[in-house]
Amino acid sequence: MRTPMKILFRAFAVGVAVFQAGVSGAGDTPAPLAGAPGPDAVRSITLPHFEPTLAAAPGRDEFLAVCVSCHSPRYVTLQPLFSRRQWEETVDKMAKVYGAPMGQEQRQPIIDYLVAIHGPDSDKAGAAADEDSAFTAPAVPPARPDTTPLLKPAVEAAAHQAEVNHGAELFQQDCAACHGTAGRGDGWVGRVLLRRPENLAAICFSPRLLGQALWNGKPGTAMPSWRNLSPGDLTALAAYVQTLHPPDTAAPASSEAVQRGNLLFQQNCVPCHGVLADGKGVSAASLMPPPANFRWKQPDFDYILQILRDGISGTGMPSWKSQLSEADRRALAGFVRSRFETAGAP
Amino acid sequence: MRSLGVAGGGTLMVPLLGRAESSSGLPGEQLVRFPEKTDLILRTDRPPQLETPLHYFQQDFTPNEAFYVRWHLEGIPTTVNLDTFRLEISGAVEKPLSLSLADLRGRFEAVSLVAVNQCSGNSRSFFAPRVPGGQWKNGALGNARWTGVRLRELLDRAGVKAGAVEVAFSGLDRAAIAATPNFAKALTLDHAREGEVMVAYEMNGADLPMLNGFPVRLVVPGWYATYWVKALNQIRVLPEKFQGFWMDKAYRIPTAPDGNESPEHPATETTPINRLSLRSLFVRPEPGEQIPARQPFEIQGLAFDSGRGIERVEVSTHHGDAWQAARLDPELGQYAWRRWRLRWNPPARGKYQLQVRAFNRAGERQTTRLWNRGGYLRNVIEQTEVEVV
Numbered sequence: 263m264r265t266p267m268k269i270l271f272r273a274f275a276v277g278v279a280v281f282q283a284g285v286s287g288a289g290d291t292p293a294p295l296a297g298a299p300g301p302d303a304v305r306s307i308t309l310p311h312f313e314p315t316l317a318a319a320p321g322r323d324e325f326l327a328v329c330v331s332c333h334s335p336r337y338v339t340l341q342p343l344f345s346r347r348q349w350e351e352t353v354d355k356m357a358k359v360y361g362a363p364m365g366q367e368q369r370q371p372i373i374d375y376l377v378a379i380h381g382p383d384s385d386k387a388g389a390a391a392d393e394d395s396a397f398t399a400p401a402v403p404p405a406r407p408d409t410t411p412l413l414k415p416a417v418e419a420a421a422h423q424a425e426v427n428h429g430a431e432l433f434q435q436d437c438a439a440c441h442g443t444a445g446r447g448d449g450w451v452g453r454v455l456l457r458r459p460e461n462l463a464a465i466c467f468s469p470r471l472l473g474q475a476l477w478n479g480k481p482g483t484a485m486p487s488w489r490n491l492s493p494g495d496l497t498a499l500a501a502y503v504q505t506l507h508p509p510d511t512a513a514p515a516s517s518e519a520v521q522r523g524n525l526l527f528q529q530n531c532v533p534c535h536g537v538l539a540d541g542k543g544v545s546a547a548s549l550m551p552p553p554a555n556f557r558w559k560q561p562d563f564d565y566i567l568q569i570l571r572d573g574i575s576g577t578g579m580p581s582w583k584s585q586l587s588e589a590d591r592r593a594l595a596g597f598v599r600s601r602f603e604t605a606g607a608p
Numbered sequence: 609m610r611s612l613g614v615a616g617g618g619t620l621m622v623p624l625l626g627r628a629e630s631s632s633g634l635p636g637e638q639l640v641r642f643p644e645k646t647d648l649i650l651r652t653d654r655p656p657q658l659e660t661p662l663h664y665f666q667q668d669f670t671p672n673e674a675f676y677v678r679w680h681l682e683g684i685p686t687t688v689n690l691d692t693f694r695l696e697i698s699g700a701v702e703k704p705l706s707l708s709l710a711d712l713r714g715r716f717e718a719v720s721l722v723a724v725n726q727c728s729g730n731s732r733s734f735f736a737p738r739v740p741g742g743q744w745k746n747g748a749l750g751n752a753r754w755t756g757v758r759l760r761e762l763l764d765r766a767g768v769k770a771g772a773v774e775v776a777f778s779g780l781d782r783a784a785i786a787a788t789p790n791f792a793k794a795l796t797l798d799h800a801r802e803g804e805v806m807v808a809y810e811m812n813g814a815d816l817p818m819l820n821g822f823p824v825r826l827v828v829p830g831w832y833a834t835y836w837v838k839a840l841n842q843i844r845v846l847p848e849k850f851q852g853f854w855m856d857k858a859y860r861i862p863t864a865p866d867g868n869e870s871p872e873h874p875a876t877e878t879t880p881i882n883r884l885s886l887r888s889l890f891v892r893p894e895p896g897e898q899i900p901a902r903q904p905f906e907i908q909g910l911a912f913d914s915g916r917g918i919e920r921v922e923v924s925t926h927h928g929d930a931w932q933a934a935r936l937d938p939e940l941g942q943y944a945w946r947r948w949r950l951r952w953n954p955p956a957r958g959k960y961q962l963q964v965r966a967f968n969r970a971g972e973r974q975t976t977r978l979w980n981r982g983g984y985l986r987n988v989i990e991q992t993e994v995e996v997v
Contacts, residue, residue, distance in 0.1 A: 306687040307643035307818045312653045332682050332784050334654040342738035352740055359857065361787020435786040439683060451683030451784045454654060484784070 311456040311576075314339060321375025324368045327479035331486035332362070338380050349376040363436075365489025410477040413469060413497040422501065429502025432495055440484065445506035457483045457551065457576035462506045464565040468603060471558035472500040482550030482577070512563055515596025523597025526590055534578060539601040549578040560602035566595035644817040646673040651742055655679035655781075656819065659747035665891040665910055668940055668947065669722075670750035672811050677819045678727055678748060678833075680791050680854075683782035685839045688823055695807065695824060699776075699844035702767030709823045712809055716757035716765075719806065721829060722941035724751050724912045728832040728859055728881050732983030737871060739983040746889050751910075751945045754827045756808035760801045763845065768797065774846045775800040777826050780839035792842075793835050794850030795828065804829050804943075807840060829943035830914035832881050832984075834859050855880050860982065867985040868978055875980075883914035886974055887987035888921055888948070888966035893994045901957045901996045907934070909964055912945040916970035921948040924963040928989075931965070954996040965989045 313334045316322065329335075344352065353373050356362040364372070378384060416422045434443065440452040445462035452459040460480075476496050479487035488496065515523070527539065534553040536542040541555035561569070570591040573581035582591060639647040640658070648658035658677040664670055690709050697705040707715075727748035729741050742748070763775070778792040799805065806827040809816070816822040821838030828835040834854075861867040862875030867885070869875040888911035899905045907925075911918045917939075922931040934948040954960065965974045974989050 303691045304687065304689045305818060305822060309654070309656070309684075309686060310640065310642060312638070312640055312650055332788065334652055336650075336652040336654075340652045340657075340743050341740055342733075342743070344740070348740065359853070360789070361785055363785065363787075439782055439784050449683075450782050453686050454682060454684060 309454050312336070313456070317379045319375055319378040321371035321373075321378070323481065324371040325375045326481050327487040328362055328364045328368055328372060329356070329486075331479075331484045332360070338376060341380065343380055343382055343384060344376070345382055346373070346377050349373050349381065352376075363486050363488050363490045365487070368487070368489060408474070408478075410470075410474050411493050411496070413473045413493065413500050415469065415497055415501050425498045425501045426505055428495075429498035429500070432491075432499050433502050436488075437499070445503065455484050455576075457574070459483075459485070461565065462503055464507070464562045466507050466510055466560040466602065467504065468558040469500055469504070471555065472503055476500065480551055482552070510560075512599075515593075515600060519593050519596045520600050522590075523593040523595070523600075526586065526594045527597050530582070530586070531594075539598065545578075551577055553578065556598050556601040557603045560599055563595050563599060566598055567591055570594060642677065642819060644673065645675075645677065645819060646671070648674065648677065649745075649747065651744065655682050655684055657742045657744075657748075658819075659744055660750060662745075662747060662891060662894055665747075665749075665889070666908060668937075669752055669812050672752070672814055672817050672820065675725075675750045675752065675811070675817070675820055676727065676748045678742065679781060679819075679838070681781045681783045681788065683784060685780040685818065685822075688780070688818070688839070690823065693823060693841065695841055695843065697762055697766045697843045697845070700769040700772040700847045701763075701845050702769060703765075705762070705766045707762075709809060712757055712807065712824065716761050718755060719758055720753055720755040721804065721806070721827075721943060722751065722753045723827060723829040723943035724749065724884065724945045725827075725833045725836060726750075726884060726912075728834045728984045729982070731986035734986060734988075735979060735983050737979075739981055741983045748833075749889075751912075751940070752811045753813065754806060754808040755810035755813070756806045756824065756827065758803060759805040759807055759826070759843075760803050762807060762843070763801060766845070768801075768845055769847070771847050772797050772845045773848060774850045776842075776844045776846055776850045776852070777835075777837040777840055778842045779821070779825075779837050780841055789853035791837070791854055792850075792852050793826075793837055794846070794852070794855055795835065797845070799828075830883055832859075832884060834881060859984070861984050862980055866975055866978065867980055868975075869980050871979075871981075881982075881984055884912065885985045885987035886913040886916075886966055886968050886972045887911065887990075888964045888974065889990055890962065890964055890992045891947075893962075893992065895992060896995075898995045898997045899954065901954050903953070905952050905954065907950045907952050907962065908947065909934070910945040910947045911964075911966040913966070913968045913970075913972065915943045916968045916972065917942065918946040918966055919969045920967040921946075922965050922967075923950045923952075925952055925954075925960055927961045928963050928991075934964075957996050960994050960996060961991055962994060963989055963991045 314336055316325070316335045316338065350373055353369060353376070357364045416425050438449055440449045440455065440459040441462055442448040442452065447459040447461035449459065473496065475485065476488045476499060479485050491499070528537070532543055533545045534543045534549060535556065536546065539556040541553045543553060546553050569579065570582045570586065573579050586594065638650045640650040641647050642656060642658060645658065649661060651657035651659055656677050656679060660670060660674050660676045664674045694706045694708060695712065697707070727744060730744050730748035731746050732739065732741050733743040733745055774794045774796055776792050776794040778790060781791055783790060795805065807824050808827045809824045811820065816825060821840070824840050826835065826837045826840050859881045860878040861881045862869040863877040863879045864875060888909060890907070890909045892906070892908040893899055907923060909921070911921050918936065921934040921936060923934050924931045932950060934950040937947040937949070939946060967973055974987055976989055978986060978988050
């Protein structure tokens with residue numbers, strides 16, 4: 263069977279292999295931007311977004327928490343009007359076949375929602391639903407009981423380390439595609455998202471916020487809820503995410519700076535972030551994703567400066583570059599950091 | 609209004625639901641522009657499904673910027689670094705290869721062929737009853753000249769080990785979560801080595817657009833596009849049959865020869881989708897186009913199959929009666945589409961129903977009825993309605 267031509271090819275293949283020996287393969291993970299590639303070596307595109315806002319109806323919160331992580335809501339409106347049975351089949355397929363992280367209690371509200379907005383009778387119901395379909399109309403009263411389970415991280419050092427190790431595995435499996443292997447928000451999948459994944463290495467989180475984010479997802483972003491994970495897994499993930507941020511050694515801002523920052527905050531930020539900086543301003547209900555709660559979340563000083571300069575695309579957070587001087591932005595950053603609950607405690 | 613009458617030998621046509629749906633380009637569809645692409649019809653975004661407007665099919669070759677786009681997983685490649693990109697050939701081979709784009713261009717013979725690339729679910733929106741999936745009209749389709757290297761040559765260079773049976777292919781696209789099956793497809797080793805399957809680095813003489821698989825994609829002439837893996841970076845030679853969701857569960861058709869089943873009697877045996885079905889399409893008149901009475905009008909369209917060769921295309925301007933042979937354009941290649949034309953003098957004002965059907969050299973003919981749960985293989989005799997004014 264072995265032809266002379268093939269032998270020649272094999273000989274050449276050895277040459278190729280030797281030639282390749284010094285070059286690392288692409289491996290299983292797409293290579294990130296390398297140090298200093300040639301001028302034409304890197305080709306990049308930035309994807310546009312045409313994601314629709316779907317009509318308000320009960321179950322939209324669950325839909326947003328579970329489904330839009332992997333695909334645009336347009337995958338729903340693209341389809342013909344399905345019967346309840348077809349939506350049930352579709353939702354179950356998404357969970358069982360594609361692994362959508364759906365908790366048992368989320369299944370029925372999602373199916374009900376899809377039937378309401380894109381089921382056999384949605385044409386009739388549609389007009390009413392569409393009128394309050396904007397982001398401004400929460401599907402359900404916002405004051406729903408928080409069902410986030412209380413995460414109880416291990417206290418003892420070895421048990422804590424085991425938890426962190428387990429969390430690291432889970433993170434690499436299900437979080438790194440968007441957040442990046444080091445949590446910097448630069449994962450391969452994260453690049454296609456309008457609202458870039460959170461840079462977990464630049465923020466100190468309260469355990470409570472991590473628990474809520476894992477349990478409820480982040481509405482208005484691709485961050486899903488992870489209710490298919492056990493409380494133990496959630497605890498481990500939260501424990502690991504806390505290790506992504508290096509121990510904070512930054513000195514707190516001076517009291518004068520905090521005072522000045524407070525004034526600027528009250529003048530500019532309160533409508534969204536609230537008087538207490540807890541993300542509960544009067545406009546907060548109309549924003550998706552909701553404004554940050556700085557009592558539970560302490561971004562690094564430089565990270566805040568970057569956000570004040572650039573804004574956060576895909577959210578209501580604008581750039582303040584032309585409104586506030588750099589000195590003012592620095593004062594504001596110092597104030598925002600001072601609101602963190604553990605940091606702000608007397 | 610719409611004739612759902614009898615075609616040819618008296619087989620009942622399946623009524624289409626709702627408005628007359630014939631080809632792409634209904635008014636009200638949203639055109640969007642993605643990077644390196646021109647305005648395309650938005651089916652969905654993230655991951656994108658973008659359809660080619662019908663008028664591009666008046667050209668022999670579909671321009672790269674107008675070629676349709678379809679990805680499965682959210683993490684599509686948006687950055688490719690050619691300094692680090694490697695196509696890996698591994699598995700049951702004597703000498704695994706790790707090839708840069710420069711290696712592919714410089715160390716292997718460049719070959720070209722013209723081939724149709726058609727999504728398995730092209731025209732799915734015309735299924736009745738409707739089925740879930742990308743709701744394409746006829747524009748998940750294109751014809752291009754592909755240039756690259758023969759897969760056989762790559763496999764020979766790596767040295768396939770005795771006993772290997774299949775070859776699996778995957779690309780740079782990634783799912784967001786681990787539970788989602790990664791996209792991978794497989795061909796038998798015999799098919800992979802038959803000489804025409806290609807790893808293409810050029811499309812119509814230019815780099816592939818990122819959204820069409822830059823830097824290289826698999827070209828499987830005569831087969832549905834699901835096998836034409838984009839941003840291809842892994843070729844694995846397997847000593848056993850490939851197992852994976854995208855072959856074992858998705859992209860399957862009823863094993864019956866015509867791929868037909870019904871909602872009441874779903875097929876119990878299914879098989880992976882494979883060769884393109886014989887089909888013919890109208891390109892002009894476009895849906896909703898008005899044409900003047902008593903003046904010559906050139907009806908245009910295209911026909912293709914899996915490489916057996918289009919022998920004849922017939923058009924009826926009378927509800928499936930009085931079929932006339934269309935004039936075929938010169939062949940562009942065995943796996944290319946064949947464009948066709950028919951001069952028509954509409955005798956009077958009014959609505960006309962046009963139909964088109966193709967015949968190939970293997971004696972295959974188009975069907976009048978087709979349904980399957982996946983919305984695949986659509987190749988029923990097309991009909992379109994035109995208003996003569």
